[in-house]
Amino acid sequence: MHTQTPLNTPLLNVKNVSWDIGNKTILKKINLKITTGKFVGLIGPNGAGKSSLLRCLYRFNKPSNGVVEFNSTDIWQLKSDEYAKKVAVVLQETPSQFNLSVFDVIALGLTPHKSLFSSVTNTDKQKVIQAINTVGLVDHSDQSFESLSGGEKQRALIARAIVQQPQLLIMDEPTSHLDVKYQIQVMELAKSLGVTVFASFHDLNLASAMCDELVVIKNGEITHSGAPSEVLTENMLGEVFGVCAQVNNHPQISKSGNNIPHITYFYGYK
Amino acid sequence: MVTNNMSTVNTRQSLALFISAAAALFSLFAALSFGAADTSLQDVLNSFLLSNDASFNTRIIFELRMPRTLLAFLAGSGLAIAGLILQTVTRNPLADPYLFGISSGASFGVVLLMALAGISAGFMLSAAALLGSLLAMSLLILIAGRQQSAQVESMLLAGVALSFLFSAFTSLLLYWSDPQAVAAILFWTLGSFARAQWATLWLPLLVITLCTFVMLSFRRQLNAMLLGDESAITLGVRVQRFRILMLVLSSLITAVLVAMCGGIGFVGLMVPHIVRFFISQGTIAGLLVTSLVGGTFMVWVDVLSRSLLKNQELPVGVITAAIGSVFFLSLLFFRKRRV
Numbered sequence: 001m002h003t004q005t006p007l008n009t010p011l012l013n014v015k016n017v018s019w020d021i022g023n024k025t026i027l028k029k030i031n032l033k034i035t036t037g038k039f040v041g042l043i044g045p046n047g048a049g050k051s052s053l054l055r056c057l058y059r060f061n062k063p064s065n066g067v068v069e070f071n072s073t074d075i076w077q078l079k080s081d082e083y084a085k086k087v088a089v090v091l092q093e094t095p096s097q098f099n100l101s102v103f104d105v106i107a108l109g110l111t112p113h114k115s116l117f118s119s120v121t122n123t124d125k126q127k128v129i130q131a132i133n134t135v136g137l138v139d140h141s142d143q144s145f146e147s148l149s150g151g152e153k154q155r156a157l158i159a160r161a162i163v164q165q166p167q168l169l170i171m172d173e174p175t176s177h178l179d180v181k182y183q184i185q186v187m188e189l190a191k192s193l194g195v196t197v198f199a200s201f202h203d204l205n206l207a208s209a210m211c212d213e214l215v216v217i218k219n220g221e222i223t224h225s226g227a228p229s230e231v232l233t234e235n236m237l238g239e240v241f242g243v244c245a246q247v248n249n250h251p252q253i254s255k256s257g258n259n260i261p262h263i264t265y266f267y268g269y270k
Numbered sequence: 271m272v273t274n275n276m277s278t279v280n281t282r283q284s285l286a287l288f289i290s291a292a293a294a295l296f297s298l299f300a301a302l303s304f305g306a307a308d309t310s311l312q313d314v315l316n317s318f319l320l321s322n323d324a325s326f327n328t329r330i331i332f333e334l335r336m337p338r339t340l341l342a343f344l345a346g347s348g349l350a351i352a353g354l355i356l357q358t359v360t361r362n363p364l365a366d367p368y369l370f371g372i373s374s375g376a377s378f379g380v381v382l383l384m385a386l387a388g389i390s391a392g393f394m395l396s397a398a399a400l401l402g403s404l405l406a407m408s409l410l411i412l413i414a415g416r417q418q419s420a421q422v423e424s425m426l427l428a429g430v431a432l433s434f435l436f437s438a439f440t441s442l443l444l445y446w447s448d449p450q451a452v453a454a455i456l457f458w459t460l461g462s463f464a465r466a467q468w469a470t471l472w473l474p475l476l477v478i479t480l481c482t483f484v485m486l487s488f489r490r491q492l493n494a495m496l497l498g499d500e501s502a503i504t505l506g507v508r509v510q511r512f513r514i515l516m517l518v519l520s521s522l523i524t525a526v527l528v529a530m531c532g533g534i535g536f537v538g539l540m541v542p543h544i545v546r547f548f549i550s551q552g553t554i555a556g557l558l559v560t561s562l563v564g565g566t567f568m569v570w571v572d573v574l575s576r577s578l579l580k581n582q583e584l585p586v587g588v589i590t591a592a593i594g595s596v597f598f599l600s601l602l603f604f605r606k607r608r609v
Contacts, residue, residue, distance in 0.1 A: 088504065089501070091498075099549075108505060
């Protein structure tokens with residue numbers, strides 16, 4: 001969003017990353033590159049390691065082996081607030097029974113940018129208000145965060161990420177429990193920000209329509225990656241997801257003029 | 271439109287801050303006129319305004335009531351803010367300074383001193399209480415600080431376990447003590463501000479002011495914790511270390527207060543919840559209002575404890591628990607859902 005990175009070096013470079021918990025290996029030698037400006041989707045069946053992989057990228061999990069590089073720097077060499085200025089994360093709904101207003105939650109995006117004793121300046125306030133406008137929560141800003149609907153909460157968390165001014169936005173199934181309308185709305189909102197996005201998806205058709213690139217993970221290993229039309233094949237769906245499906249073209253074409261693969265599932269097969 | 275909304279939020283916050291500050295100042299002043307000796311607000315005013323007034327009332331007000339009222343205020347605000355911080359970092363609405371075994375540690379220290387040395391009053395008692403609660407705090411941090419995952423759970427469970435452990439030792443010592451010591455320790459556990467003196471007031475003042483200042487400066491990190499550890503990490507908060515730091519600060523406040531005024535339960539649990547009914551806790555105003563309301567509440571509790579019964583003092587802990595729980599229950603019963 002801010003600094004220009006040379007196009008040939010990836011923004012995020014995952015090199016040989018393994019992660020195990022106890023004796024169990026969850027991620028096996030993951031290699032992955034995310035280029036600036038792309039909207040990359042991560043798909044895979046339940047328990048494949050999607051969340052574990054994303055957690056390695058936002059420093060919740062420390063890889064047992066391998067490195068994650070951001071702009072060619074190992075992310076564990078950076079200070080925690082330095083990294084938070086570059087990478088923002090939207091997680092699945094986080095319940096909280098405390099009385100924080102929507103404005104307070106969105107203003108949390110300022111946290112990594114502010115030193116301990118500094119107060120909120122007018123510029124900061126403008127940033128927060130602008131983010132509230134962007135996600136369309138103008139009428140809700142002084143409500144309590146808890147009183148929002150699921151879709152509104154996710155939009156508020158995206159607004160928080162906007163205030164964070166990141167170069168990369170990571171999202172872990174941000175829409176998995178939302179109604180169809182809000183699934184589309186939240187994802188289109190993320191896409192409209194113009195920032196590099198790496199998001200895991202539950203809905204493969206939504207992933208197909210939104211992403212420039214898809215990465216498929218199964219049993220902790222990356223099995224496929226590439227443009228949606230290359231990745232979303234009937235073979236892959238059978239192999240990785242264990243479903244019988246037909247892949248056609250969606251009646252719409254994407255903004256860049258490519259076909260959007262559309263999956264139709266068949267039932268009664270095992 | 272947003273700006274309008276924001277200004278109503280800000281007005282509400284500033285209003286709450288103004289009201290609670292005004293109430294606190296008034297209470298500190300008004301509380302000085304209550305007590306065994308018959309004094310009026312006019313007497314209080316006189317003793318402030320007439321610098322050479324050496325009347326009996328003036329001496330009562332300056333040497334007995336003022337340190338006591340100030341200590342009550344400090345205790346209330348300290349416990350309230352410690353409770354708020356602990357509820358925030360553990361995301362547990364039931365967390366309060368006493369849940370973590372700090373006060374059981376203090377009781378243990380006091381009982382041990384009484385049993386071993388036969389001392390039943392004075393500065394040594396406070397010192398023993400302080401040492402006891404610091405011991406409990408260190409044990410807790412030793413256990414919780416090592417945990418990399420599930421830190422909150424181990425902190426809460428270890429706190430409860432430590433609390434029972436120290437209570438067991440205390441009971442054992444009491445079992446072997448004479449009835450007089452048992453009565454003394456009972457009175458001590460129920461809490462009182464009767465031991466307040468100008469000479470010792472600096473310690474709670476210093477500790478509470480410093481800890482509150484640090485907590486205020488970490489308010490963004492505190493808010494970030496409310497949405498979960500994972501979310502806080504993504505905002506650049508070093509969750510494990512931060513939680514231990516906050517635990518140390520709230521334990522210090524509690525330890526000093528327990529040492530000086532005995533066990534005063536329920537304020538740390540209740541006041542943050544009461545304030546949360548009215549304003550968002552996520553701002554400086556929210557934190558300050560919590561501490562002011564806690565202090566004001568305690569000042570009036572102390573007034574009640576001095577004046578409810580003629581020639582006798584009721585234990586503070588009894589009153590906080592009684593008033594507090596009734597008020598809290600009615601608030602729960604009557605509150606409107608915030609939209």
